[in-house]
Amino acid sequence: MGSLHCLILVVLPLLYIVAAAATCSNGTCKLLDECSSDEDCGAGLYCFSCSPEFSGSKCVRSSFTNQFKLINNSLPFNKYGFLTTHNSYSIEGVPSYTGVPRITFINQADNVTQQLNNGVRALMLDTYDFNGDVWLCHSFGGECHDFTAFGPAIDTLKEIETFLLANPSEIVTIILEDYVHVPNGLTKVFTDAGLKKYWFPLSRMPKNGEDWPLVSDMVAKNQRLVVFTSIKSKEESEGIAYQWKYMVENQYGDGGMKSGSCPNRGESPPLNDTSKSLVLVNYFRTVPLNLLSCEDNSENLINMLQTCYGASGNRWANFVAVDYYKKSKGTGSFGAVDTINGKLLCGCDDVHACVPGSTSQACSKR
Numbered sequence: 001m002g003s004l005h006c007l008i009l010v011v012l013p014l015l016y017i018v019a020a021a022a023t024c025s026n027g028t029c030k031l032l033d034e035c036s037s038d039e040d041c042g043a044g045l046y047c048f049s050c051s052p053e054f055s056g057s058k059c060v061r062s063s064f065t066n067q068f069k070l071i072n073n074s075l076p077f078n079k080y081g082f083l084t085t086h087n088s089y090s091i092e093g094v095p096s097y098t099g100v101p102r103i104t105f106i107n108q109a110d111n112v113t114q115q116l117n118n119g120v121r122a123l124m125l126d127t128y129d130f131n132g133d134v135w136l137c138h139s140f141g142g143e144c145h146d147f148t149a150f151g152p153a154i155d156t157l158k159e160i161e162t163f164l165l166a167n168p169s170e171i172v173t174i175i176l177e178d179y180v181h182v183p184n185g186l187t188k189v190f191t192d193a194g195l196k197k198y199w200f201p202l203s204r205m206p207k208n209g210e211d212w213p214l215v216s217d218m219v220a221k222n223q224r225l226v227v228f229t230s231i232k233s234k235e236e237s238e239g240i241a242y243q244w245k246y247m248v249e250n251q252y253g254d255g256g257m258k259s260g261s262c263p264n265r266g267e268s269p270p271l272n273d274t275s276k277s278l279v280l281v282n283y284f285r286t287v288p289l290n291l292l293s294c295e296d297n298s299e300n301l302i303n304m305l306q307t308c309y310g311a312s313g314n315r316w317a318n319f320v321a322v323d324y325y326k327k328s329k330g331t332g333s334f335g336a337v338d339t340i341n342g343k344l345l346c347g348c349d350d351v352h353a354c355v356p357g358s359t360s361q362a363c364s365k366r
């Protein structure tokens with residue numbers, strides 16, 4: 001073969017690839033357009049490769065729709081859905097604080113500040129007594145070890161304080177898997193982090209299935225931090241709400257990922273117990289698998305939310321808890337929460353369809 005001919009054979013396909021990749025760039029790429037860097041994608045999107053689902057990288061969603069700004073915040077707290085990260089503190093690449101290499105599972109890729117900035121509004125944290133303090137730890141047997149520890153809880157709580165200070169209309173919920181037994185250990189760390197001033201008081205939590213206070217009222221009173229613990233006695237001893245007195249929850253881990261079934265978590269009342277006003281749906285694997293999370297956070301998540309809606313006595317989830325919240329084939333966990341908010345706020349399949357005058361196709365009622 002002549003060398004010119006050979007050159008053409010090599011160069012032409014290259015030109016084609018360059019041309020194809022350049023159909024959009026520098027912020028002009030839309031959802032599911034091919035991209036080569038985050039900068040190519042428009043606002044609220046990033047460049048992600050959900051292999052093996054699609055080859056190459058595409059722009060997928062990286063942030064939420066603020067339902068309070070898009071619609072309003074004048075409804076009760078339990079009439080909204082919130083994106084929730086499971087083990088929010090178990091973040092890849094975080095250096096070891098103890099000096100001992102960490103041997104445990106990782107559930108998220110972004111730090112808590114990034115999670116909050118991208119629209120995560122509920123954080124699941126595991127708290128332990130460790131090194132004379134309260135630590136976040138991904139452990140077993142109720143004890144934290146050097147090799148399962150992430151860091152002192154105060155660091156993460158201070159990130160939350162910074163966010164609440166900078167975002168005076170936002171509400172953050174913390175759901176603790178709590179192994180702290182030191183008396184007032186949690187009270188001390190929340191106080192030290194400067195979070196007590198945002199505390200939503202136990203006395204205002206509905207105890208018999210009533211609606212929660214209005215979000216606008218929680219904001220006006222600056223009661224913008226809602227905290228739940230898994231230790232019942234802390235209601236009495238520290239005024240921290242016992243989660244399952246106010247919330248029902250499906251099974252977490254693999255047991256909560258079986259298509260078509262939505263059993264309750266052992267500690268939770270049955271999902272259809274409507275004397276609890278809040279509903280939490282977990283959708284993540286027992287062993288987090290980074291590669292599979294993009295598949296998990298897509299259609300399968302929406303299907304499970306629908307299944308759990310039925311199991312909860314026709315109630316949509318308020319909290320949608322996932323691993324690797326930003327990984328998806330397109331709209332992912334953000335789209336799932338848009339669906340929930342659409343259903344909750346106006347009975348449509350997407351919160352964008354609730355906007356007066358919307359021409360969205362996502363509403364069967366129009």
Ligand SMILES: *[C@@H]1O[C@H](CO)[C@@H](O)[C@H](O)[C@H]1NC(C)=O
Pocket residue numbers: 026027
């Ligand atoms: C990319 O977009 C920004 C803002 O739209 C613009 O200022 C900049 O010049 C663009 N860069 C290139 C290489 O086109």
Ligand SMILES: *[C@@H]1O[C@H](CO)[C@@H](O)[C@H](O)[C@H]1NC(C)=O
Pocket residue numbers: 111113114159
């Ligand atoms: C979170 O991550 C961002 C981006 O990498 C970084 O700029 C920021 O300092 C991090 N914040 C904390 C508290 O680790």
Ligand SMILES: *[C@@H]1O[C@H](CO)[C@@H](O)[C@H](O)[C@H]1NC(C)=O
Pocket residue numbers: 270272273313
């Ligand atoms: C709640 O669900 C259980 C099955 O989990 C069922 O036996 C019970 O009848 C349901 N209760 C109501 C009030 O629907």
Ligand SMILES: *[C@@H]1O[C@H](CO)[C@@H](O)[C@H](O)[C@H]1NC(C)=O
Pocket residue numbers: 071072073074075345346354
């Ligand atoms: C807030 O939005 C909801 C849902 O669309 C609507 O029913 C309600 O009337 C709105 N409230 C105000 C004060 O606009």
